[in-house]
Amino acid sequence: MNPAHESNADSTELLSLAERWLEGVISADEKQRLEQLLLSDRRRRDQFVQHVQLSAGLHWMFSAANQVANVIDPEPEGESRPAAIIAQRRLGLSNDENFIRGYQRCAAREPHLQAWLQIYPRIRAATCLARGGAAGDEQILGRIVEAFLVDYAPGLTTNELWRLASRSVLEVLGSVPSQLLPQQVLRALCSATFAAAEPAGQLDTIAVCELLDEHVPHKFSPDALRLLYLRYLHGLAPAKVALHLRRPASSVRLQLAALRLDLVQRCLNKDADDQQASDADQLAWRSWNSLLDGEPLSREATSEVHEWIASSPDNATRAILAAIIHDYLGRQLLAVRLLHELGVRNDQSYVQAVEQSLRDIELLATPLGPPAPSARTVSSGPVKLAAALGLAAGLLLSVGLGLWGGKSPTPPGQPATNPPSVAQNDPPAPKPRPSEPPLPPVVAVVSESLGLAPRDSDRIGIGTLLRQGDAIAFDHGIAQISTTTGSTLVLEGPIQATAESSSLIALGRGKLTGLNASRGESLVIQTPHSRVTDLGTEFGVRVTDNQVVSVSVYEGEVELANQGAEDEQASPLAVQLTAGWEAQLDRNAALAPRAVPLTHQREFVRVDEVQLRKEARAGVDAALAAVDFYELLRVDDLIAYQGFDVDSQGTSYTIGFRDPPIRRSGRLSFGPNVGDIAPLRGRSGSLEASDGVSFFLDLDTSERSFLAKANLVDDDGLVGQRPGELWLAWRTQIVGAEGADFDWAGLSLMFGNDRTTDEPLFVGVPAGMNAFGLHVLPSLVDDPMRQAPLDQDPQLDGVQAVVPDNRAHLWVMRLRMDGDQADAAVWCDVPPDLIADTSPQLLKPTEGLRFDRLRLEARPTGGVGAWLFDDITLAASLQGIADVLHRADSRSNDPQASVTGP
Amino acid sequence: MTSSHDNSPPSSLFVQLFAKHQCALNAFISTLAPTRTDVDDIMQETSLALWKKWDQFDVSRDFFRWACGIAHIEVLRHRRKSATDRLWLNDELIQLLSVEMLENTELFDLRRDALEGCVQKLSDVDRAAVELRYQSGMTVDTMAKKLGKTPRTVHRTMSRIRRLLHTCITATLRELSGQSA
Incomplete structure (x- = not known):
């Protein structure tokens, strides 16, 4: 199992057990497990102590009643809002310009910021419903946010803020021609969705996204996994999914409705079958799902849905929640995520579903034409599909499908001799193309790029696939790449590097930071005369024009070793560096490099700074100041x-x-x-x-x-x-x-x-x-x-x-x-x-x-x-x-x- | 305490040191004892023991370490007579956690300092939930009844808030260390 995933899973389990221990409801078996986890690892004990002491701190803090008044005092205008900043990251909307516009305007007041975190996902969900995923959603969203911001004022009460959101949605969506959501349903939905400022109850979007984060995709059944990927990654309508799976369309629609209901109920903390649904409820739910899938409602269905939403606040909650989940799945079901989460489960059926989903990617990508090294930027498809294609192709070609089945990887370029079994109703595998030479395996995909020159961004844009042997060179800016083994690298221009494999990057000149999150596999940076080997760590490597190599270690441990070409018999000079230390190696060094303490932590652009830079581009003050400071340090x-x-x-x-x-x-x-x-x-x-x-x-x-x-x-x-x-x-x-x-x-x-x-x-x-x-x-x-x-x-x-x-x-x-x-x-x-x-x-x-x-x-x-x-x-x-x-x-x-x- | 000891440290110093460290001492005990009632009892017993032994305290020593040593003994003593035995962590763990907490007192102090700032950043609704739970001392079940929610929902809400606070504290410390890099 991937150590990062294992660690996350353990961490989740540990915190859950600690919670139960704190609440005094832990069972004997659970306590034994808690003790076992704590005894096994110092880091877990530290985590446990931090968690328990947080609770103790809260008890202590609130035991004095007079402190409460201070706690609830409003903060001065313009003060930083770490709670809101942290929470917004859970929504996964930091790339959404419309979200950021509202976030910036509300930034002066914490209650407004918190409300915006709740309001914006609802606006997205309503737009999604009204438009059925048609092109131009972003413009409609932009118009709604614009309408909201025109009347926004920092002095509004929270209730007025919610009413303003409702008005803005009604005003814009009500004027959009050929929208799917009938006016009466739209009004009922807005009335129920934006009426209450109480966000923490059943419809706290932060909690919803957290829960979805926990469940998607690794807690789906293999069958559901594949269906959802076809629906959301490929954007296939249910009828096309049915065609692809050779199943009746009605069965696909039913399954989608059931899956969404399952997620809705989980978000509401209810079992899927804990409420006896009437026939009318079931009909309305199906109609609502049709709407989510972009299918217009008949007059009768419109009437049923309207009645269903208006009849109960719970139904209205379910309706908007389903739309929020639908929007979330559309944004988050990426192949990259699928692969990153792969380590969480290793049961055979799940692995087969992943394999089949990857085959789907290959199959469904056929109309785009076979990917070629010279045309790495897939500009005609959505970014996530490009990333998916890359990783899927990379995995299929480089390691073969036997990787998760315990078989030896197939050498690159050779067809797998034992293709994995697939479900009986799956379509036939694509025919091989014997006339085409096998492409080198994909080893990584560009996951972010910032500030590249236009000529470079054409070659190294987001979603660009990097195949074995591909050169990566650009003059300025930053590119972040994710390898198929789970590592992340941030490359700073000017740089000359080559992706030798998913765990080996040759760095001829320039700076890069590596964050190794692979399953115990070393990430190696090969420079012209040295080799930097790490395991589960974060580090930076720089090669200057005169080939001096500098290495800084931020977490874990790396080895820096020279490989003098002039005397290959000589034993390599090596130094082990732990976190907080750095070293330099000269090409002609006769002695092992000397480790010295890091002067500061930001010599290299690290993975977390890429996100900060994106926020800075959007004008977030705290991010701007931090990025400016990091640049100054350099x-x-x-x-x-x-x-x-x-x-x-x-x-x-x-x-x-x-x-x-x-x-x-x-x-x-x-x-x-x-x-x-x-x-x-x-x-x-x-x-x-x-x-x-x-x-x-x-x-x-x-x-x-x-x-x-x-x-x-x-x-x-x-x-x-x-x-x-x-x-x-x-x-x-x-x-x-x-x-x-x-x-x-x-x-x-x-x-x-x-x-x-x-x-x-x-x-x-x-x-x-x-x-x-x-x-x-x-x-x-x-x-x-x-x-x-x-x-x-x-x-x-x-x-x-x-x-x-x-x-x-x-x-x-x-x-x-x-x-x-x-x-x-x-x-x-x-x-x-x-x-x-x-x-x-x-x-x-x-x-x-x-x-x-x-x-x-x-x-x-x-x-x-x-x-x-x-x-x-x-x-x-x-x-x-x-x-x-x-x-x-x-x-x-x-x-x-x-x-x-x- | 016997005040006959000529060289015994002044009582005012005890009050001063105890006031300074009582929050950290409470956190130390809370980590080892399973319920609030246990923690409160042990805190009280520890305070009494510290006062009784005050005349033996060497003022050149670290008061907090000394107090934690006594608290540790009180934890073990309390455990033997506790009615919540099934919830207690085993001796080996109590020992390990005690030692390791003392190795990291500075970090835990920083985290406690950051907690206050992070609580102030919570939304009104989350703060209200925290107040109900910690100020009013409500159990999850009582909170659930008061709020008209299921206990599971309240559990999840509290877990989410604690996670948020934990993330906020960690981010605050990271920011502090990054800014003074």
Whole structure:
């Protein structure tokens, strides 16, 4: 069994048993099983403890009645909503633009968001019913959502929101010509479906989707599995399914109705036969199913259905639930899912049903023509069918149908000698095409692609099949592929790779992340001179142009081994890497690579980030900020960044500083972003310094810090004495009072908190100066000119001082350090890309420079006014500074730039 | 407790430390005992035992570890006289869980902190269900009667909410660790 599935199944069982134990209703056998599971594995015990402690935490939290008021207080507008974000993922609608439009508008209020999660699936279901799956559903949905959003206001009560949804559906669907849903039925349905704001009862769509997730497809009988795949994956009407199965159409319709009823009853927590249905109910249910299958109702049937829905809220619930399930099956019954879930069941009949479903895919795909390597993008068919074709063909051709029957896999290209048995009423297998050479087996399918160039997306679009030996090359963007063994790989452009097999990718150049979820099979990344082998883990591999290989491990363990071509007899140099470690291997390395701790977790685009990027493209603020931050982490030579995220009080989206990220001697206050565009979107603000309060940003100088990696940290954990170059950039702006004066205001480099002894360098408006300038610690430098002003134009005679004003300013400082000697060069308001060709506005030698923290401070002369500090950036090169600051500029030209790909 | 011990730590410190750790101690006991009644009884017995032994406590030691050690003894003592014997986990597991919980106290503290934030993110309806269950102390059956649902539906609702909270807590911690990466 696939370890992931086994783990999921165990996890589900464990949690179920833990629930029963908590409720005190566990049987002796169940308790024994619980103990057995817990004793067998530490991870299970951790899971159990977390689960039980969650319950204990709730007991504790709610045992004090006065806490309840706090819990139910509404949250401030615009606050992040993790509960709703998590819940919406269960619906599987994150690719649905209409859903996202409504989600974004409702985002300011948690009750509205939660209501939207309930409302939108109902809107989809009603549209599905009215249109019978005809083309143009998305436009109709778009019109309904538009109508909803036109009248939407954050001040609406939840009940008003539901009524608005009902009105919008009636208005749009009522005006659609040739729709299947008779007006009277539509009105009755809307009245019942959108009348109540109470979503948690029988029709909680989140719970419905969770239950369907649990059941579909692996809890179906083999017969039902095949029928549903024909109906939903292939979109065949019941009459065509009947033709394909050589069964009477009425029997297919009946079976579909029974299957839907079964799911409806499960969602309602009822047994399929726990309610005695009258003949009228049964007739109405069949008619309702006809409607779901796109068949218009007769006048009599319309009347029966209307009466059935109007007669009981339970019937109305069943009706809309059936439509929600119908819509869900249409969206979720993908071949990829079928294959991913394969490990859950291994009984022979189920395996045969899977095999037959795969044969169906081959058979029914025949009109599209045989897939050929040169025409991998199946643009004429739906995406899911393309993916299905790929995986089906891949499995049939590469491993043969005996895989699940315990037989040896058939070599690629050779027909299976013992085709599996099929049901008697199945159609004959397709005739072989002897004249065509066998295609290489399909080993993977492209499951996501973001930001590829048009020429690349034609070749590597979603659903593209990758056959053994296929090259994967593109210049920019991201492609995610799913292999037939269950692994997922994220490839970042520019990249050159080859799909050698479902478990072996050759990486010539570029970056990829692998998430191995196969059944214990290693996923191998072969680079030109090394081999990365993993088992059940997540890791990233990078091959640079000069063939240096870097490997970062996020979960599990991998082995990085060189395979030196020059001396094949030599034993390979190898290192085992566990989670949280990385290593590099040079082509000519004579020693085994040294493992070092990961500096951060986002060097590579990981599988979860692909989803985040999709959400970012849809404009979800939290996703935008996260993706921007991950991109920022990938800037070469970046050492530290603090953009002053307002929501988290500067504790999130920062790197390179120790905890707490902002130490201070007084009140912490945030202002607006300084400058037009921030490197991180959505949340960025600035630090407001006034009243002489000191704000310290302590640099991370630990072994795994960027500073240590840049070799700038001495044995005392200080920067300044080791030879090297360090660049700093930051933005400032004076606010709060026109023409405010400051005793001093600016940024200091310090090695302690005492300004009289521990502050070797200060940049800003030094004490006693009414201009931008620099100040060095007097005790360290025997220099009468320990203060110096910036000179706007060093080419002119005299000093062209820069007088403080209320505009935003960008500061860049270069520190060149060499033992006890150092110099500081400062530029103000010079774009980073011009700095290399621009003389510094101030160049000051210093002695004894050493520091491990930055201090930000402003003391207004009359106690009025403040300095805003923003985008504090440290980098090992000017290019690093430019890259961070240019991220914002490039986005202003292309808003999608950072979410589509590097 | 005998107050004659000259070197015994001050009572005010006991109050301070106990107040600080009682939530975590309650969680520790809850993991080992099967019902709320058992947990409440053991918590009470443990509090009393801690107070009685307070004069033996070395203030340089970790109070929480010391308290958990005593709680563990009280759990085993309570188990012997418990009427809910069939529900108790076996000794080996109780021992294992106790040790492992102490290895991960920081993580569990973080999870408890995150729980509060996640509860605040629940929908009104889900929060109301949680309040009924945990604040009013209703059993599932009582909740089912009050809400006009089947006990199975209430079980599923509570399971779903707990899963949602669990996911939210994990996501919160992951976000925290990712953001300070």
